[in-house]
Amino acid sequence: MNEEIIIAGFGGQGVLSMGKILAYSGIMRNLEVSWMPSYGPEMRGGTANVTVILSEERISSPIINIFDSAIILNQQSLDKFERKVRPGGLLLYDTNGITRHPERTDIDIYQVEAAAESARIDNLRVFNMIVLGAYLKLKDFLKLEHVIEGLEKSLPPRYHHLIEANADALKIGMNIVKPYSAELAK
Amino acid sequence: MGELKLMKGNEAVAEAAIRAGVDAYFGYPITPQSEVMEYLAAEQPHKRTGMVLLQAESEIAAINMVYGAASTGKKAMTSSSSPGISLKMEGISYLAGAELPCVVVNVVRGGPGLGTIQPSQADYFQATKGGGHGDYHMLVLAPASVQEMSDFVKLGFDLAFKYRNPVMILSDGVIGQMMEKVELFDPIPRCTEFNEEWMLTGKTADREKRVVTSLDLDSAKMEKHNLDLVAKYKKMQENEVRYEEFQVEDAEYLFVAYGCSARICQKTVKIAREMGHKVGLLRPITLYPYPSKRLNELADRLKGILSVELNSGQMIEDVKLAVNGKTKVEHYGRMGGMIHSPEQVLCAFEEFLLK
Known part of the structure; x- marks a missing residue:
């Protein structure tokens, strides 16, 4: 398998750390991984994105222009990356703050209301894990256990007491993800 | 491991x-x-x-x-x-x-x-x-x-x-x-013995003083020093050239790229091969000394070379010197912090080498 993912949203939403946990989870499955962030001034309050590649083979280019999956957390990122998902690929997005929904009919589109859900359970910090949980539900090459192992590996021991809350958030994401059809929405 | x-x-x-x-x-x-x-x-x-x-x-x-x-x-x-x-x-x-x-x-x-x-x-x-x-x-x-x-x-x-x-x-x-x-890699302990004859370790009564300098006002001596350096660089050229080849065996065209551009070109090679173009990649690992000899050998059977680097064309000069006119050599590269995608490199390959 070879999965090329873009995760994009606002700086501060946990985009880069979600990518890092995804990469660590890939390592737990003995996959090759690469994590390439956008870096620089655009990260301060602006948009942040990270390209994560998980593969059974040695990874060639960490810089890619067309993605198998896009995980989108704000309108700017949706506008920028919707057209960069390969036909047949996956677009997963949080509807919070979205005024123009995806329009493509040649890709699989799913919604996860992670911002609303994290507010409902009064734990905004697990927002990105709810999104990641939704992604896990849609892809079968990674299991929940791999992500939890990845968290154990990537977090210093003093934060290990938070893993349970993160695991719960992942499960919430798995439960609330739902399909969206641009065709039906018209 | x-x-x-x-x-x-x-x-x-x-x-x-x-x-x-x-x-x-x-x-x-x-x-x-x-x-x-x-x-x-x-x-x-x-x-x-x-x-x-x-x-x-x-x-x-x-x-x-x-x-x-x-x-x-x-x-x-x-x-x-x-x-x-x-x-x-x-x-x-x-x-x-x-x-x-x-x-x-x-x-x-x-x-x-x-x-x-x-x-x-x-x-x-x-x-x-x-x-x-x-x-x-x-x-x-x-x-x-x-x-x-x-x-x-x-x-x-x-x-x-x-x-x-x-x-x-x-x-x-x-x-x-x-x-x-x-x-x-497993840690190597720090060195504790410094006994090579050039190292400044504090003069003792039983040895000559040592001088580390790049200055010599005697031109004849300075030229001798230059010649010693030249001999050293020649040794590096003989012994330290490193490179990696990727699908070069049957290649008709070659990308030459190092660092991140080499990674990007690997993907382009894959895409181009799926389209039926016989393309390979040579990745210099040492940029000095440069793998000139290997490029010169390969040039005999290549229809063209694309030097891919994130600049306006710098390494291409070494590629051209190595190839010495045997085959066509072109450059492609983005600048100013922009990064070429594998698809853009493919377009450049089609435009510069296939047309």
Whole structure:
């Protein structure tokens, strides 16, 4: 398998750390991984994105222009990356703050209301894990256990007491993800 | 198997420095390589190995601290990004003139001047053709993965001491900032014996004094020194050329690319092969000495070469010298911090070589 993912949203939403946990989870499955962030001034309050590649083979280019999956957390990122998902690929997005929904009919589109859900359970910090949980539900090459192992590996021991809350958030994401059809929405 | 970690290229350089038994790192922060010193500061290497970590008052101070430490036989290194490396150039020329070993890491960003903080490969000329003044060369290693960022620190010091010459690790913002799996090598203890005849260890009554300098006012002696350096560079050319080939066996066309561009071209090779084009990739690992001989051999059967680098066409001069007119050589590259995608390289290949 070879999965090329873009995760994009606002700086501060946990985009880069979600990518890092995804990469660590890939390592737990003995996959090759690469994590390439956008870096620089655009990260301060602006948009942040990270390209994560998980593969059974040695990874060639960490810089890619067309993605198998896009995980989108704000309108700017949706506008920028919707057209960069390969036909047949996956677009997963949080509807919070979205005024123009995806329009493509040649890709699989799913919604996860992670911002609303994290507010409902009064734990905004697990927002990105709810999104990641939704992604896990849609892809079968990674299991929940791999992500939890990845968290154990990537977090210093003093934060290990938070893993349970993160695991719960992942499960919430798995439960609330739902399909969206641009065709039906018209 | 060594310890497996997910690290940024810059962090891998820092961890490798501690593991390679480096005695001292002198630096000054600059994007996109600041994680080197940040990682070292967090790791507190003085507690792990006794290694000195010092943030100098400027890049110029840092490289001259390297000069001082290196002249006593210690393993000393520094790192920076393009504008900071320009500041270090005088010191590097002096280190080369005084034949001192050290490792300098350049995580290249766009230029000229302050340029931009995004990735670039526009410092090829500076790294391989001088940069500082006088007839000298650094041995230049070009990592294309986080793994090589780690491995080349160790290799760099081996080569620096073998040839008593500065070694540059010419990286870029992509390789410095990206995270990949890296297998860390087992730590080497810091060296405690400094008995080579050039090392300044404090004169004792039973030996002659030693002088480390790049100055000689006697022209005849200076020319002899230059000839010795030339002989040393020739030895490097004979023994240290490193490169990697990717699907070259049956290739009709060849990409030549190093660092992040080599990674991008690997993907282009894959796409082009699916379309039926017989394309391969030669990745120089040493940029000085350059794999000229191998390129010259390959040129006999190639229909064309595309030199791909994030600049306006620098390495292409070495490709052309190596090929010596045997086949067509073209350049493609984005600049100013923009990065070419595998598909853009494919378009350039179709436009420059197939048409």
